[in-house]
Amino acid sequence: MAASNVSSHFSSSLRMARAPRTAGSFAPSRVFPGLRRRPSCFPRIYALSSNDIKVGTSLVVDGAPWKVLEFLHVKPGKGAAFVRTKMRNYITGNTVEKTFRAGSSIDEANVSRETKQFTYKDGAQYVFMDLVTYEEVRLGEKEVRDKKKWLKEGMDCNLIFWNEKVIDFELPITVKLKVVDADPGLKGDTVQGGSKPATLDTGAVVNVPTFIDIGEEILVDTRTGQYSSRA
Template sequence: MYTSSDLRKGLKIQIDGEPYVIIDFEFSKPGKGQALYRCKLKNMMTGVIVDRTYRSGDTFQPADLEERAMQFLYSQENEYCFMDVQTYDQVFLNKDQVGNAKNFLTDNLEVQILFFGDKPIGITLPNFVDLMVTRAEPWAKGDSVAGDTKPVTVETGYVLRVPPFINEGDKITIDTRTGEYVTRVKE
């Protein structure tokens, strides 16, 4: 059980039987009266953002969340299929639940799926993934300006900017949190 003094950004709590994550938090102590905790909360099932104010001493249930290791199998129209690596059960997430993670999903990639009870509600990718460059403009040596980058397309269809020496067929590491190029993979 959490109290209002435990509230902080990123904390996951249960309100009215649904999981919420605190995305913004502000503490204020007026001259008279109790301290107030203003929170911006995001419903983890629907994505709806609400503003709530709590007083000191209010209590909250921790959200009943569980992360399970899963392996990405395939996508079909607006559904993404994952397999539990221990039980081999298959779970489907829709495109809204997957969100921008679709840009980095490759066959057999191990991810963490977030469950609320028995219902899958979200996905956590590894911090870095290695993807093959499928389309890149050619680059001539000496044809650069300091800090120059060029757009490339990787095997998932995601487009990002990379240094000019990256060519088609190269494997690159991408930070899934920012979507940015990290390094070229040496094979």
């Protein structure tokens, strides 16, 4: 290609790059720190068979989301087979037992989990932050319930969303907390012995071995609320 043609082609390309966009053109949307768009869509509902139920399955029953805690497939000598379940309501925390006919169709709850960090408590609200977008999610006492006794600033939790709303959150299975009040420990007793109540820095009270002293950090299982070990 001749030099004059190359120069002409480059100038034409430059003019095109600098040309203002018309009403029909598209430009990338700007992204602002701390702002995140959730996809706007209708709630998705998936049907599954009662035979597919297992621990952890999320179901929609009577218009509310439930989590299966226990299940048992029963095939009696007479009559139709069924599935006996124990479920917990994500929103209210209530636990019920419910039976489903074997092979019946059930709506699966489309829940999603997002990791957020508990950053601080603002009055009666608990503030969780997305460390990527800096978006804040606030939960009240009603949503947090008795899980607040294990919450500590800087702790990562899984917030559970259903229909674009937070319906529950999951704590880490094991948390490290400090003993702030307890009877004096028994020196030399590090294996055997009884237990004593200890108050932790979140306000929770747990039974710990008698050798645990004030100022020590311990690991607690949030599922049972019981002492696991020294940290």
